[in-house]
Amino acid sequence: MSLQIYNTLTRTTEPFTTLETGVVRMYVCGVTPYDEAHIGHAMSAVVFDVIRRYLEHCGYRVQHIVNFTDVDDKVIARAAQLGRDALELSSELAEEFLAQLRALNVQPATAYPRVTQTIPEIIAFVQGLIDSGHAYATDGDVYFRVASDPDYGKLSGRSLDEMLVGTRFELDPRKESPADFALWKAARPGEPAWESPWGPGRPGWHIECSAMSMKHLGEQIDIHGGGSDLVFPHHENEIAQSESLTGKRFARYWVHNGMLQLVNPKTRQVEKMSKSLGNVVTVASFLEQYDADVFRLIVLSSSYRSPLTYNSEIAADNARKLERLLTGLQPASGASEEGPAVTALAAAVATANAEFRAAMDDDFNSAGALAALFELVRAINSARDAGVGGAPFAAAQRALRDLAGVLGLRLSPRPKGRRQDIAPFVELLVEVRNELRKARQFALADMVRGRLAELGVTLEDGPQGTHWKL
């Protein structure tokens, strides 16, 4: 069985093949940097990071392009509100987001193109659509002529007729059809603008992605991704533009992640993240409290296509899951390299590898892949208890790290901030407490352990001595 991917375009799960052997061309819609990034943005980035890592694990070379929509209505509005330059604001927020992606262990994309760096290509694209009769200019705006595309609506599963009946397209006398959408917007005073054959203006929302995808990956790509909220109109319009211009099928697989939603722990009601509800969880605030692996576990625990519910309980549960995974990396306590326990461990490693692969091949079933990791952790811990050590034990731990790595888990939570400084003091207390234990002064020893626990330091006495962690 090889990799199968669910394709929004066909609404079926299909075997994955690429245009060019061994290479995957993948374009993922990135963010519009107009405000702080929240964990919904991070979810999408992590989902496609896992897809990319798995494709690479399968031996593909992945060309992964993620854009920044660094000029659009929201950026301009937000900048005006702050009294700042729009492009300066979006550039600053984009850099901030890139830093957060690094913190989340998201592999850097092959390129992060921006609208403002793609203006000539966008203008050429729009001109091509005008020349071929798929677009028209009016008053400095350019619109895509939806009626010129007989396939329009194929991604989102709706017909043009359906769309025009009963929906709220605004009536604009300059548009031939209410469903026509802007490719180029004439500049209004004070807005960023570029010269074009239709006068000064800026690109519409959808054209940039088509242009950037073509610029960086060519006319046809393998995977186009983004959040499920982008299916209509954004991706529908991208298909219309690109296929009208080239006459070729634009993307072979359309992959969409479900939306992250908040569940209010008190009312158990689902809430949208919104400023007015005051419940926006930013990437920065999440990472202040939890390790990046915790976020990744939350995302990996369910299907990328389903809506993901988030609240603090779920974060805490996943923090404990991470602790559990980490127990598999505790050092061996014995040195036995043969015997039934060693055989069992080797078998568990083989099973974990096979089950991991089978799960991920099935449309990136990360929850199933995680289950394989947890089973491997149990096998490793059992083996440790049975005295297994040496090369077989190391090999099993390496397998655990490797598989976790395919999912982008670091499994090495770094102590936050300056906490590392306390190590010598904690170790001193541990040493004193162990002297007390030897002297059977258990009341005092327990007091030391209890007081340290209150300070957030956990002590665990094992056969190898005392282990402490924050």
Place this chain on the structure above:
RNA sequence: GGCGACGUAGCAAAGUGGUAAUGCAGCGGUCUGCAAAACCGCCAUUCGCGGGUUCGAUUCCCGCCGUCGCCUCCA
């Protein structure tokens, strides 16, 4: 109103036409001076509700109820 998705143990969440992974929490045991961690065992006769197809359905079909997404800016 239109299009679409989902509803599995206390929580989260996989999955299959032949009788339910995994993690957290909980319970019992081993280990420990006591804990913790680890390990062993237990924890859904049942997969929103009602019909239908089938030898057999949680899995397929229909209806209902509920939740959510999109249709307007959104990852």
